[in-house]
Amino acid sequence: MFITRNKSFFIALSVFFVVASIIALALFGLPLGIDFKGGSQLQVNYPNGRPGIETIKTTLAALPDAVVQPTGESGVIIKTHTITEVEKNAVIATLASTDTVTESSFTTIGPSVGAELKQKAVVSIILVLLAIVLFVAYAFRKVSYPVSSWKYGGAVILALIHDIAIPLGAFAVIGHYTGAELDTLFVVALLTTLALSISDTIVVFDRIREHLGVDEKHNTPFETVVGESLKETFARSINTSVIVLVMVITLAVVGPKSTQLFAIVLAIGMFFGTYSSIFLASPLLIVFEKMQKKHT
Amino acid sequence: MLKRRILSGIIIIIGAFLGFLVFRGVQPGHTDIVARHPFRLGLDLSGGSALLYKADVSKLSAGQVNDSMDALRDVIERRINAFGVSEPVIQVQTGLVNGSRENRLSVELPGITNLDEAIQTIGQTPFLEFRVQSDEPQKAIINNDGVVEINPDQNFVSTGLDGKYLKRAQLEFQPNTGEPIVSLQFDEEGAKLFEKITGENIGKVIAIYLDGGVISAPVVREAISGGQAQISGSLAPQEAKELVGRLNSGALPVPITLISTQTVGATLGAEAIHAGVKAALIGFVLITIFLIMWYRLPGLVAVVALCLYIVITLLLYKFIPVTLSAAGIAGFIISIGMAVDANILIFERYREERSRGKATNDAMDAGFARAWYSIRDANTASSIIAIILFWFGSSLIKGFALTFGLGVVVALLSAILITKLFLRALPTFEGKKIGRFLFSSGFTK
Numbered sequence: 001m002f003i004t005r006n007k008s009f010f011i012a013l014s015v016f017f018v019v020a021s022i023i024a025l026a027l028f029g030l031p032l033g034i035d036f037k038g039g040s041q042l043q044v045n046y047p048n049g050r051p052g053i054e055t056i057k058t059t060l061a062a063l064p065d066a067v068v069q070p071t072g073e074s075g076v077i078i079k080t081h082t083i084t085e086v087e088k089n090a091v092i093a094t095l096a097s098t099d100t101v102t103e104s105s106f107t108t109i110g111p112s113v114g115a116e117l118k119q120k121a122v123v124s125i126i127l128v129l130l131a132i133v134l135f136v137a138y139a140f141r142k143v144s145y146p147v148s149s150w151k152y153g154g155a156v157i158l159a160l161i162h163d164i165a166i167p168l169g170a171f172a173v174i175g176h177y178t179g180a181e182l183d184t185l186f187v188v189a190l191l192t193t194l195a196l197s198i199s200d201t202i203v204v205f206d207r208i209r210e211h212l213g214v215d216e217k218h219n220t221p222f223e224t225v226v227g228e229s230l231k232e233t234f235a236r237s238i239n240t241s242v243i244v245l246v247m248v249i250t251l252a253v254v255g256p257k258s259t260q261l262f263a264i265v266l267a268i269g270m271f272f273g274t275y276s277s278i279f280l281a282s283p284l285l286i287v288f289e290k291m292q293k294k295h296t
Numbered sequence: 297m298l299k300r301r302i303l304s305g306i307i308i309i310i311g312a313f314l315g316f317l318v319f320r321g322v323q324p325g326h327t328d329i330v331a332r333h334p335f336r337l338g339l340d341l342s343g344g345s346a347l348l349y350k351a352d353v354s355k356l357s358a359g360q361v362n363d364s365m366d367a368l369r370d371v372i373e374r375r376i377n378a379f380g381v382s383e384p385v386i387q388v389q390t391g392l393v394n395g396s397r398e399n400r401l402s403v404e405l406p407g408i409t410n411l412d413e414a415i416q417t418i419g420q421t422p423f424l425e426f427r428v429q430s431d432e433p434q435k436a437i438i439n440n441d442g443v444v445e446i447n448p449d450q451n452f453v454s455t456g457l458d459g460k461y462l463k464r465a466q467l468e469f470q471p472n473t474g475e476p477i478v479s480l481q482f483d484e485e486g487a488k489l490f491e492k493i494t495g496e497n498i499g500k501v502i503a504i505y506l507d508g509g510v511i512s513a514p515v516v517r518e519a520i521s522g523g524q525a526q527i528s529g530s531l532a533p534q535e536a537k538e539l540v541g542r543l544n545s546g547a548l549p550v551p552i553t554l555i556s557t558q559t560v561g562a563t564l565g566a567e568a569i570h571a572g573v574k575a576a577l578i579g580f581v582l583i584t585i586f587l588i589m590w591y592r593l594p595g596l597v598a599v600v601a602l603c604l605y606i607v608i609t610l611l612l613y614k615f616i617p618v619t620l621s622a623a624g625i626a627g628f629i630i631s632i633g634m635a636v637d638a639n640i641l642i643f644e645r646y647r648e649e650r651s652r653g654k655a656t657n658d659a660m661d662a663g664f665a666r667a668w669y670s671i672r673d674a675n676t677a678s679s680i681i682a683i684i685l686f687w688f689g690s691s692l693i694k695g696f697a698l699t700f701g702l703g704v705v706v707a708l709l710s711a712i713l714i715t716k717l718f719l720r721a722l723p724t725f726e727g728k729k730i731g732r733f734l735f736s737s738g739f740t741k
Contacts, residue, residue, distance in 0.1 A: 045563070102561070103409070104563065106411075108557045112393045116392060116393050124684050124685065132677060185623060188692075188696050191684070194681060195677065198681075199634075199677055199678055202677055232648060233644075236641055243583055243637070243640075246633075247583070247630060250629075256569075258622045259622050259623060263626065
């Protein structure tokens, strides 16, 4: 199987992407949205055509920290520190003094709510990772030869860290160039990526488990077993990913604006999640087995 | 075989009929059971406002907090109902901020996008106060029916006795006449104050003010000790009941501050629905093409099973009911992909067994049996994540977790029940060229 033969290359490619993501994170940082840091976000619509962003910024001189971004064909998103309903109405009145403007949406999130969401996001990601290791170790508890069930869990965790790091890095780049900010939906996208990636990995591992169960005397080298399992599940992994990707990309292209970024992040996550299931998790198992052999 | 075919036919007909009802239910003017349970749309799709308040419970003992929060919710619910909002959702929530519990009240107002008035109606802490007549000449008249008529020009002054001393108000009925009485119970300090005030004002009117307006003005007959007071005479039962509610709300010692708001205009919401439905439809058509091109006859079966999956899921959304947000629609769209996955696992496995020389039906059975473990494990992992997401819980994420989790469960059931039944109801064309073509996949002929 070409994957097991070239496993060093595929693992190295993963490492490359993870390192690149970490560099992107270090360079650009993660811009937090109002979900996490608190603040106000106002979306308005210019039915008669949107004036230039700079013009709007000049109009909003009273809000020096306001970030103004275009959205859709004629909309504008204004992000600022927490403002009250009255202050918001004043902002709209100011905007309406030069152009026809309608309010599309207004969101204010207090700092305490933001802090709580941030904490919950981190906790839930850790919880998901923990739950998955435990589940995989449990599901594969009867498989202890040639690698212990905990090592399946370990391979899954490394793959999942890869799945989290790359969308984060990608988001740092997207955020840097488009002004997009991290929100709760991003966390949802990340966790969904984990769900789909873990499903893929489990399907491959299931095959390995099945082969090991049939081959009671362990005549076949582990590497061959993994290679066979990968070959047999390859079409299914690719087809499933293609179908979910089709759905996600459709969502990104024609779906609601509010979930567009979510869908893009999910598409990136899906792509690398599938990669890690096929090209990373299973080759890692072989590496683990080889390391074990050296020790004994 | 014949039995399976008949059963499959019945399922498809029922599914088509239910699908028709779901589709028809979206248009107005139908009153069947499906149409009577409309899709429940979140604020981001229907337009409206969500407000989140923090309650300051620092003055309460730990045991009082839950009761006070429930009382607060009731009061605010009454105020909003008076404001005329249809189907408001008012919930007590707790949040954890840096390890300490924060008591919150979430208020959702569908259709309301002008928040100023709503915030004012909700935001003021109800203020109950007892006032007495000043020593200026007074013009209170008690007419023949015993109704106290108050001249608004009358000069009432604060006594210092206000809502924070009132323990509770209760609706009672006079045993003899059946006349409603509102009884008030003050706390210890309030009782002393009340005794002093009544003692000084025998024969005079004490006015009870709520938020600056007079709600009742009984005449003092004697000094009252023990902190028990009654408002009687002239009250209709409904009036008395409302008064009790308002007095209890006036007695509420929970100040609230607004910490988060969200307003979505109806236009933006309508656009989001339109785009979400369009994305689901286009995605579905693309998947249909792919499945039939790649998996041929079983692919067609998967598409039919997928249609049933969608109808079942949409019915569940209506009847549970699930509040659909843009994130919820995203969860649904992704769950369609998950539903297909179970089918693909079965087909691939089936194809493999076939290539080992098994007959169509045997290969089918073996394919199901073997694929089951993968489907089970993969869906269990997804369910775990859906549950954690649901716990994570701002309403946005709950919506996603619910549609996603529901999708995982329904997908599992539809794969092992519906797809299996349909596949085994198909003619196998054993040994014929056309059979080999229809049951092969990918680029093979």
